Amino acid sequence: MTPRDAADDSRWSDLDRPPLNAAALRRGLVREAGLWSDLDVVQSTGSTNSDLVERAAAGTAAEGTVLIAEEQTSGRGRLDRHWNAPARSGLFFSVLLKPSGVPVARWGWLPLLTGVAVASGLARAAGVDTALKWPNDLLVTIAGEERKAGGILAERAGNDGVVVGVGINVTLRAAELPVPQAGSLALAGAVSTDRDPLLRAVLRSLEDWYGRWRAAGGDPAAARLQEAYAAGCATLGRAVRAELPGDRSLVGEAVAVDADGRLVIATGEGVQEPVGAGDIVHLRAA
Incomplete structure (x- = not known):
């Protein structure tokens, strides 16, 4: 074995970071009457979002497909910001949704809906309170300080997904933190860091919230999604500076998230x- 081979193997030998059990996840999540139709776990990929968008475009992925990576080498955030993390240190996954019957104008609620679902799922399974920073960050509290422990990215996949x-x-x-402002469930005192039940809890919560929202025709108020998001959003009630394209900025108090998901x-x-x-470059504390 060459030194490089040994180094590559060592990335997967951390006993505190066991692999996900794909077969058990499929048995627990993929069922005939449910949203999740297929579930794959890959060892490493650049971006699960990019891979799933490609599969959707090729017609090889149905609604409810879940793609999970043990490691992402080119994970992407909003505005094509890149990040990565050690193998098996987190949950890195993408899902394909096709909200037929919901006006496209309301599809902008999907990342906010996902934030609510992730926060509620982690509260149950990890015992960690997760706050939402509009529009797409997941925050945990470590030693009294809010830190980013995750993020959400939604991308169109064809005309219907x-x-x-x-x-x-x-x-x-x-x-291992990439920046001092980052955090993790473990550092926030999670009662469990077993990724299998965490992932199940998050995906079941996402299935529940997506079903409610879709049944309401995408109306966030009728689905009680707008109310739930506001209750968990750490941005509301704070002084913020929104940095907009063209070197324009807007300073004031974040007072609400409207029916279109705008701050x-x-x-x-x-x-x-x-x-x-889609109009904001950065949102910072004022």
Whole structure:
């Protein structure tokens, strides 16, 4: 074995980070009457989102397909920001959704819906309170400080689908954090970091919320999604600076998330201005 081979093997030999059990996950999640139709676990890939978007375009993935990677080498966030994490240190997965019957104008709620589902699933399975930073970050509290432990990325897949990707740091250690502002479930004191039940809890929660939202025709108020998101959103009630294209910025208090999923910012001039996730470059504390 060459030194490089040994180094590559060592990435997979951490006993605190056992592999996911794909067969058991399929038995627990894929069922005839359920949303999840197929589930694959791959050892390593660049981006599960990119892979699933390609499969959807080729017609080889049905709604409810779940693609999970033990390691992502080119994970992507919003605005094509890149990140990666040690193998088996988190949950890195994408799902294909085809919300027929829901107006396309309401599809922008899918990443927010996913945030609510992830937060509620982790609260049950990991015993960790996860807050949502609009539009796509998952926050945990470590030593009294809010830190980003995950993110969500939604991408169109053809004319009738959306691929939603989720990345959650589960067992990332302090020395492995990419930036001081990052965190993980383990560092936040999770009662369990076993990724199999965590993933099941998140996907079952996502199936539940997606079903409610779809049954309501995508109406976030009727599905009680708008209410649930507002209750878990750490951004609301805070002074923020929204950095917009063209070196424009908007400063004020984040007061609501409207029916279109936009963040409403009340400025010092008494104007309430909504900003969409696609229109914002950065959202920071003011």
